[in-house]
Amino acid sequence: MDLAENIFPILEERFAAKRELKDKWGLTVVVSKTYLHPVVEFLKNEAPVKMEMLVDIAGVDFLGYKDYEGPRFAVKYVFKSISQPGARMQLKVFVSEDDLTVPTISDLYGIANWQEREVYDQFGVVFKGHPDLRRILNHVEFVGHPLRKDYPAQKRQWLSTNDFMLPELEKRLETLGYKVIQRSKEVGTNDNEFLEGSIKG
């Protein structure tokens, strides 16, 4: 509980943070969306106990939660300290259905890129400023966000083709400083040319 005494008052003072009372076992702090990026930056660089590692980002949908009033979605960030082993804390941001955006923290932590993509894929929460926000676990033709409570668990969606990664590769090349002059020819998986030599072709 020393962590709560150390960090929480500063967060409360500087960022108007509140404690999440539902977490009776650890320290969970609720901050508003606008403060999220500064809070994370503070935790990473300046806090008395520095949180070097982003362990997890979890989305949650509160549709139909008993006696619950408030924004429908929440995003929870789990942090862990390496310099002071054993220190952990969680941040929680509420996201309402009207404004499904959260500022990204992928510029601070490398892993946030994929974690945020996952939350976007499963819940449809859009991370503003994310470099490459697209689906990660579900396929490209998937419609809807499966972990929302109103998505029927057995609603299946077939994929007709294989997904394509060339545009992402070009993007990655451009971040590395390369410039694409001529694109390679795109061959779809159902084209005869691709299946040449197989019995279909």
Add this chain to the structure above:
Amino acid sequence: MTNEAEKPNIITSSLDFIVNWGRTNSLWPFPYGTACCAIEFMSTEVGRYDLSRIGSEYVRFTPRQSDVLLVSGTITYKQAPILKRIYEQMAEPRWVIAMGACACSGGFYDCYCTVPGIDHIIPVDVYMGGCPSRPEAFFDAMFDLQKKIKDESFMKQRAERVKEQLEMIKAKTEEAKKEARELAHEKIADFKDFVVEKEQQMAKKAQFWKD
């Protein structure tokens, strides 16, 4: 002392028998391993269980060189087109074993992302239960498959295929003939018009000369 060459060394047999004998004892699997069952397949391969006892140790990771597609693990919708394509790339004769509950029926993942059984995508010869299947079950499935292969008749299959091809050739020639006939009809019709025109011209000419 009898010479080796003097011994009777000709065995008479049916071609079916000899082909099936060859096929059953050298089934090269393509391990399409996605999940837990693939780990059990690894156990089957090594020391204690030793897959080479039934001539299947030669695991090929390319569909073009393998006979048995061994689907071990859950197939999701994202993976389904890939599995289908790999099956299409395999050369005949080919067989498919669905290893484990997930490949057979989706297992206990009755969810938005898992295919409820690979038989929605490709035909399956042998189903294996278990989550994951034990190595013994795997051997059992291989024996079942061998039995199935022994019952197959290479000659019959070939005869059927020849018949199919003959029919196809017949149908194609029929089509070609029909097309040719239609073309000829058109041409004849054109020719008739041409002849009529010519006759008219000739008549005109004759009229002209008469005058």
Add this chain to the structure above:
Amino acid sequence: MIVLDPNGEKLNLMPLNVGPSHPATHGCLRFLAAMDGETIVASVEEIGYLHRGFEKMVERGTWQQVVPYTDRLNYCSAIMNNIAYCRAVEQMFGVEIPERTKVLRVIVNELSRINDHFVCVAAAFQDLGGTTPFMYAFNPREEIMCIWEKLTGARLTNSFSRIGGLYRDSYNGFEEDVLNACKSTEKALSDLHACLDRNRIFLDRTVGIGKISKEKAISYGWTGPCLRATGVASDLRKDEPYYDYETYDWEVVVGTQGDCNDRLQVRLAEIEESVKIVRQALKRLAPGPVDIVDPRIRVPAHKMAYQDMEGLIGRFKSVYEGIRVPEGEHYCGSECANGELGFSIFSDGSGHPWRIKVRPPCFTQFAAFHELVEGAQLADSMAVLSGLNIIAGELDR
């Protein structure tokens, strides 16, 4: 594709697709690499080929029904996942499990860690072209599998742990079996070291390949053996000790370079430490109960259900309705074979989990894959991939 490189020179790159069905991709990983000759210039990864909907499925069952699903997360060390999940829920209840259960859990935990590391190391050498270590490593593994069969009834997906206890107590002769497994593990270890430590081909292919710095590894959220290989002594068994791990005599294994060789050597050294812990734990194994006696958490024993009305009701309720975990949110991470396996649990106080988010260790390691392989040869990417030990079931859930 034709590109201009940062110096303004024209390059003709070839996009090359690897996976998802590739012998070295251990299940279903896929990456698309832009190749300049044999060198990888850029790479993008794609996952989700084994996304089985763990998080949607668990919302439909009771709390106990989650346990079999956790088996299939990291199927190389299934028991560890069970224990990690049960520990998270037990923390929410605020109960202490009996002493014998703690020791038993430590033993099976470490045995599964040995199992997992053996699979990783064996598969890595298989991918690099060495078949012999594969056979060496699978012998003790099969022995441990035999123990699992006797103890739990299953070879791979055991579902051994229960919330507030274990599925059953150990059988007669468990200790000898475990000791024998330890012996053969040590023999296999010495065989593996003899095979690999001075093997020129192996060293050429792994030393200095797939290097990552400490800071980057932390930024990518790496945990477990892969992080320790970069030189960070971070192990949850020491940092946030549970099940009295701090009282055993063992060391956190740390690498120096953070390359592919270090990752595999750290794993081999961790097997040694695990054997040490198992030996000590066997000495502490004292007779006693394995389940806590509380019908709200653990199903009462058969004997109680047959003789006692209370026990019958408790059994009926806990099977029919499921246990009711106190309302709240909790994150609990345990040190598993690949790193920190965490469960973010949201409970609304009913018999069904509201949401359980898994924090898979492989996910973070594979997210940094492009950093490791860019600039390396294509053949190196296979060495890197197997050194990371990506388990698809855990990666995609």
